[in-house]
Structure formats: structure tokens, C-alpha cells
Amino acid sequence: xxxxxxxxxxxxxxxxxxxxxxxxxxxxxxxxxxxxxxxxxxxxxxxxxxxxxxxxxxxxxxxxxxxxxxxxxxxxxxxxxxxxxxxxxxxxxxxxxxxxxxxxxxxxxxxxxxxxxxxxxxxxxxxxxxxxxxxxxxxxxxxxxxxxxxxxxxxxxxxxxxxxxxxxxxxxxxxxxxxxxxxxxxxxxxxxxxxxxxxxxxxxxxxxxxxxxxxxxxxxxxxxxxxxxxxxxxxxxxxxxxxxxxxxxxxxxxxxxxxxxxxxxxxxxxxxxxxxxxxxxxxxxxxxxxxxxxxxxxxxxxxxxxxxxxxxxxxxxxxxxxxxxxxxxxxx
Amino acid sequence: xxxxxxxxxxxxxxxxxxxxxxxxxxxxxxxxxxxxxxxxxxxxxxxxxxxxxxxxxxxxxxxxxxxxxxxxxxxxxxxxxxxxxxxxxxxxxxxxxxxxxxxxxxxxxxxxxxxxxxxxxxxxxxxxxxxxxxxxxxxxxxxxxxxxxxxxxxxxxxxxxxxxxxxxxxxxxxxxxxxxxxxxxxxxxxxxxxxxxxxxxxxxxxxxxxxxxxxxxxxxxxxxxxxxxxxxxxxxxxxxxxxxxxxxxxxxxxxxxxxxxxxxxxxxxxxxxxxxxxxxxx
Numbered sequence: 001x002x003x004x005x006x007x008x009x010x011x012x013x014x015x016x017x018x019x020x021x022x023x024x025x026x027x028x029x030x031x032x033x034x035x036x037x038x039x040x041x042x043x044x045x046x047x048x049x050x051x052x053x054x055x056x057x058x059x060x061x062x063x064x065x066x067x068x069x070x071x072x073x074x075x076x077x078x079x080x081x082x083x084x085x086x087x088x089x090x091x092x093x094x095x096x097x098x099x100x101x102x103x104x105x106x107x108x109x110x111x112x113x114x115x116x117x118x119x120x121x122x123x124x125x126x127x128x129x130x131x132x133x134x135x136x137x138x139x140x141x142x143x144x145x146x147x148x149x150x151x152x153x154x155x156x157x158x159x160x161x162x163x164x165x166x167x168x169x170x171x172x173x174x175x176x177x178x179x180x181x182x183x184x185x186x187x188x189x190x191x192x193x194x195x196x197x198x199x200x201x202x203x204x205x206x207x208x209x210x211x212x213x214x215x216x217x218x219x220x221x222x223x224x225x226x227x228x229x230x231x232x233x234x235x236x237x238x239x240x241x242x243x244x245x246x247x248x249x250x251x252x253x254x255x256x257x258x259x260x261x262x263x264x265x266x267x268x269x270x271x272x273x274x275x276x277x278x279x280x281x282x283x284x285x286x287x288x289x290x291x292x293x294x295x296x297x298x299x300x301x302x303x304x305x306x307x308x309x310x311x312x313x314x315x316x317x318x319x320x321x322x323x324x325x326x327x328x329x330x331x332x
Numbered sequence: 333x334x335x336x337x338x339x340x341x342x343x344x345x346x347x348x349x350x351x352x353x354x355x356x357x358x359x360x361x362x363x364x365x366x367x368x369x370x371x372x373x374x375x376x377x378x379x380x381x382x383x384x385x386x387x388x389x390x391x392x393x394x395x396x397x398x399x400x401x402x403x404x405x406x407x408x409x410x411x412x413x414x415x416x417x418x419x420x421x422x423x424x425x426x427x428x429x430x431x432x433x434x435x436x437x438x439x440x441x442x443x444x445x446x447x448x449x450x451x452x453x454x455x456x457x458x459x460x461x462x463x464x465x466x467x468x469x470x471x472x473x474x475x476x477x478x479x480x481x482x483x484x485x486x487x488x489x490x491x492x493x494x495x496x497x498x499x500x501x502x503x504x505x506x507x508x509x510x511x512x513x514x515x516x517x518x519x520x521x522x523x524x525x526x527x528x529x530x531x532x533x534x535x536x537x538x539x540x541x542x543x544x545x546x547x548x549x550x551x552x553x554x555x556x557x558x559x560x561x562x563x564x565x566x567x568x569x570x571x572x573x574x575x576x577x578x579x580x581x582x583x584x585x586x587x588x589x590x591x592x593x594x595x596x597x598x599x600x601x602x603x604x605x606x607x608x609x610x611x612x613x614x
Contacts (some may be wrong), residue, residue, distance in 0.1 A: 031388070041373065076613070079436045080435065080436060081432060081435060081436065081613065081614045082614065083611070083613070099438040099440075100438070102437060102438040103437075105436070107432070107433065107436045109429055109432045109433060111428075111429045112429070113428040113430045114430055114433065115341070115345070115430060115444035117344075117345065117348040117349055118344075118348075126337070126341065127433065127437065129337050130334065130337065130434065130437040130438070130439055131437055131438065132438060173435070174433060240468040260464075311603075314417045
């Protein structure tokens with residue numbers, strides 16, 4: 001199986017020419033998150049091999065990868081839950097651990113557990129205090145957020161009485177307390193019913209309109225498709241590809257070819273029109289930027305001596321693309 | 333201040349999770365039992381009938397013995413409370429992931445440890461005030477006897493409780509709640525056995541046994557601290573004989589230096605707790 005793995009290590013690949021933001025000057029302050037070869041080793045297990053990526057301020061950035069790819073470990077390194085073994089990163093222009101930056105960062109953990117003997121209001125007040133918010137700010141913000149996540153009727157109930165979905169919503173409220181410039185959401189919709197998911201999607205959309213950067217770690221590809229601007233595909237703790245979501249789903253097309261006589265040279269030559277060239281006997285798939293490449297590919301295969309039986313473009317969903325890019329062998 | 337926010341949270345947790353209530357009820361149950369026992373011994377057995385200075389001396393020895401016996405039980409109870417309440421604190425939060433949303437705020441990890449420490453120190457102080465005050469109050473109200481150097485003695489007992497609590501907190505920052513409980517229980521047992529080995533060594537004049545006891549006191553000073561406290565609260569007559577009439581029948585009395593050692597030991601362990609919690613992955 002031939003497969004193109006791209007390890008992105010330079011800034012230029014994160015912006016495609018058609019995108020308006022490529023005109024923005026690239027300086028430190030436009031990046032909400034930048035990492036440089038972040039690495040995490042546990043004993044002889046390398047959870048994150050070398051993570052390098054940049055997230056623009058104000059965008060909704062998706063983090064996709066199979067189980068065990070190092071997504072949560074990467075987030076933990078960024079947030080100060082685990083020190084990196086090597087590499088560096090900056091959040092909101094400041095080094096990791098900077099407390100002033102932390103005051104402007106929100107985090108919803110994947111396995112959200114909170115002190116369940118606190119009521120919703122007490123819980124939010126506690127976290128507001130830890131953010132350094134004044135009592136006046138707390139009095140205004142806490143009811144506001146309870147209303148936003150639809151938990152106002154339960155504000156005085158202890159968290160131990162909350163369902164999983166309610167806990168997730170109050171956790172989301174906690175992440176937004178201090179009007180953060182950057183929010184990390186680790187699987188924010190995993191426990192929610194469709195109504196809850198719609199709510200979270202709307203909240204993310206509003207955050208985006210306010211210019212908040214959202215870093216979203218999610219398995220729910222349909223959610224990512226709807227909410228994110230760009231996605232990074234992670235495997236074995238490395239960024240395999242970063243793509244504009246619009247390009248991925250609108251422009252990119254998978255092409256399925258059935259042909260005999262496919263040699264490695266022919267397959268290598270196909271890279272000039274597309275990426276993720278994979279061959280399995282007579283079956284070949286690759287991804288092209290748009291349909292105009294199809295006749296050229298057909299001509300190329302024929303002139304190179306392959307016998308072409310079928311050449312079919314296919315609409316790709318993010319899920320299929322995910323599997324194509326990341327492969328089915330990456331999951332743990 | 334973050335530390336105080338966490339201190340307040342620790343208090344709130346003890347109250348909300350009914351730990352404070354359970355400790356209070358058990359404590360009161362003990363005090364009632366103690367009051368009844370003391371009253372019976374001192375008023376029903378003819379002890380009060382002895383007249384003259386000999387009678388007074390005898391009575392005072394008995395009162396002293398009983399006060400120290402009561403304080404020995406209080407000592408054990410407060411240590412058990414200190415360990416049980418604080419074993420789960422960091423370990424449980426780390427295990428459940430509750431700690432994640434706290435540590436990612438603009439706080440120092442050290443502030444979380446100090447905040448919890450202060451909270452538990454406060455709870456312990458209240459508990460000891462109730463229990464030791466209760467025991468001594470019962471003795472005073474029932475027999476008019478005041479144990480000598482009560483404040484010194486109870487302060488040393490408080491130090492002992494703080495020591496065990498700090499060790500528990502440090503273990504909680506590194507190990508699971510269960511392992512923490514096991515370690516602290518094991519250390520307490522070591523101190524207990526070591527204390528007795530030292531006592532027996534003193535009686536039998538066996539220097540090896542005494543040394544074993546001393547080493548165990550250096551590893552875990554809790555028992556030695558109590559023996560010092562008991563000695564401080566022993567009536568002067570018995571003290572002059574170089575021993576105390578507590579239920580532990582202290583013969584080998586630790587020097588005052590042990591108190592200072594206990595204090596330094598506590599600071600080192602607290603430093604360890606802060607260091608470990610600050611560095612570990614969560």
C-alpha cells in the first residue's frame with residue numbers, strides 16, 4: 001500500500017493561496033497557539049513524537065486522530081497538566097504556564113468531573129474566583145452563563161444530582177467564565193443529546209463571531225465538519241496534515257481507479273495531480289484538488305501502459321477522508 | 333488569594349460530605365462514655381473517701397492517669413481523623429480528573445497544597461479543641477482536677493496530628509488514596525511498635541532495643557511526640573521519678589529536642605508534598 005504521509009513542519013503549509021488570511025502578516029501575535037516539536041515520552045512509550053502546528057487567532061481549529069494518537073496528551077502539555085519532554089509552545093504569545101495567559105484560557109476536560117457536593121452556582125463561583133474575577137464580575141457572569149447553557153433552573157442543585165449532559169454543560173460554562181481569548185474543548189459534545197449538541201455548536205459559533213479561538217478535540221466528525229475552519233490530522237503524536245475544511249469537503253475529491261499494470265513508477269508519477277495515493281492490486285485511490293485533474297490522470301495512466309477499467313470520482317465525507325489520511329491501523 | 337479559596341473549599345467539603353458531622357458525633361459519643369467512666373471510677377469506688385494529704389495525692393495520681401488515658405484516646409482519634417480526612421484529598425481529585433480544571437487556572441500548584449494543608453490544620457485544631465477540651469473539662473467539672481501544663485501537652489498532641497496529616501497529604505500527592513492509607517497506617521504502626529520496644533528496652537536496660545526505638549522515632553516521630561506530651565502533663569511528683577503514669581506507662585521519655593525535630597520533619601514533608609505535586613503529570 002502506497003501512502004503519502006506529510007509531516008508538516010513549516011508555517012507556509014497552514015495557509016492555502018485562495019484563503020483571504022494568507023494576506024495577513026505572519027507575526028507572533030496572530031497565533032493563538034504555536035507549538036514547535038512538542039514531545040512527550042512516558043518511559044519507553046512516545047505518546048507525542050513531535051507536534052508542530054499553528055492556530056490562528058479567532059479560528060475554530062479541529063484536532064482529529066485515532067485513539068492513542070496523542071491528542072489529549074498534547075492538550076495536557078499545552079495547558080500545563082504535563083510537562084513536555086522536549087519542544088516548546090506558546091499560548092496567546094506567552095510561554096506555557098504563564099499565569100496571565102491562563103486567565104484568558106478556558107478548558108473543558110474530556111472526563112469532566114467536578115466537586116459534586118457543590119451547587120452549580122457555587123461551582124461556577126469557585127472557578128470564577130480561581131480566575132481572579134472580582135465579586136462584581138462573578139455576580140454578573142455566573143447567571144449569564146447558566147442561562148447560556150440552559151441550567152438556570154438547576155443553579156442551586158448540587159452537581160451530584162446532575163446528569164452527564166448537565167455536567168458537560170456546566171463544565172462548558174466554567175470554561176467560558178472569564179471571557180477567554182482561547183478555549184480548549186476536549187470532546188465537548190460526547191455526552192450530549194442532539195439538542196445539547198446543537199447548543200454547543202451555537203456556542204462555538206458565537207465564540208467565533210466574538211473572535212475567540214477555539215481548539216476542538218472531537219471524535220464526532222460530523223460536528224467538526226460543521227464547526228471547524230481548519231483541521232489537523234494527528235497520528236502517533238505527529239501532525240500528518242493540516243487542511244482547510246472547506247477545501248477538504250468541497251474541493252477535494254477522491255478518485256477510485258481500477259486498472260491493471262500499475263507499477264510503483266506510475267503510482268509515484270500520479271503524485272503530480274493528487275495526494276494519498278494508495279494502491280491495492282488493481283484498485284487505486286487518490287485525492288485530487290478538483291475534477292479537472294481527472295482527464296489528465298486518465299491520459300497519464302493509459303500512456304504509461306496501464307489498462308484502465310474504471311475511473312470514478314467520489315464525494316468524500318470527512319470520515320472517509322479521516323480513514324484515508326490517518327489509516328485504519330492507527331487506532332488503539 | 334488562591335490558598336485561602338482552597339482552604340475554604342476544604343472546610344466546605346468536610347461539612348458537605350458529612351465528614352465533620354461523623355467526626356463530631358463519634359467524638360461526642362466518646363466524651364459521653366468517658367464522662368460516665370470517669371464519674372464511676374472517681375465517685376463510686378470509694379476513692380473520694382480517703383481523707384488527708386495522702387488521699388489527695390492518691391486521688392490526683394488517679395485523676396492524672398485518667399486524664400492522660402483520655403488524651404491518649406483523643407490522640408489516637410485525632411490522628412485517625414487527620415489521616416482519613418486527608419488521604420483522599422489530592423489522590424481522589426487526581427484520579428477522578430477533578431484536579432484538571434483547577435490546575436489549569438491561573439494558580440500555582442503550591443497554593444493548592446498549602447490551601448488544603450491550612451484547611452485540614454484548621455479542622456484538626458477544632459477537633460482537638462473539642463476533644464481534649466472535653467476530656468479535661470469533664471475531669472475538672474467532675475473532680476476539680478486540672479492537669480498540669482495542659483496547653484503544652486495539647487499543643488504537642490496537635491503537632492503530632494499535623495505531622496500525620498502532612499505525611500498523608502504528601503502521600504496523597506503521589507499515590508492513590510488506598511496506598512496513602514496503607515502507608516500512613518503502616519508508619520503509625522511502626523511508631524507504635526518502636527515506642528514499645530524502646531520502653532521495654534528501658535525497663536530491661538537493653539541498649540539495642542532502646543536504639544531500635546529511637547530509630548523508629550526518627551523515621552516517624554508521632555509516638556515519641558505523644559510520650560513527650562504525656563510527660564509534660566504528668567503531675568510533678570511522678571515526673572520527678574522520671575516517668576509518667578499515662579496508660580503507656582512512659583519510662584523512656586523523649587527529650588524536648590524531639591518536639592523541634594517533629595516540627596522540622598513536618599516542614600520537610602510539606603515541602604516534599606509541594607514539590608511532588610508541582611512536578612507530576614495530572
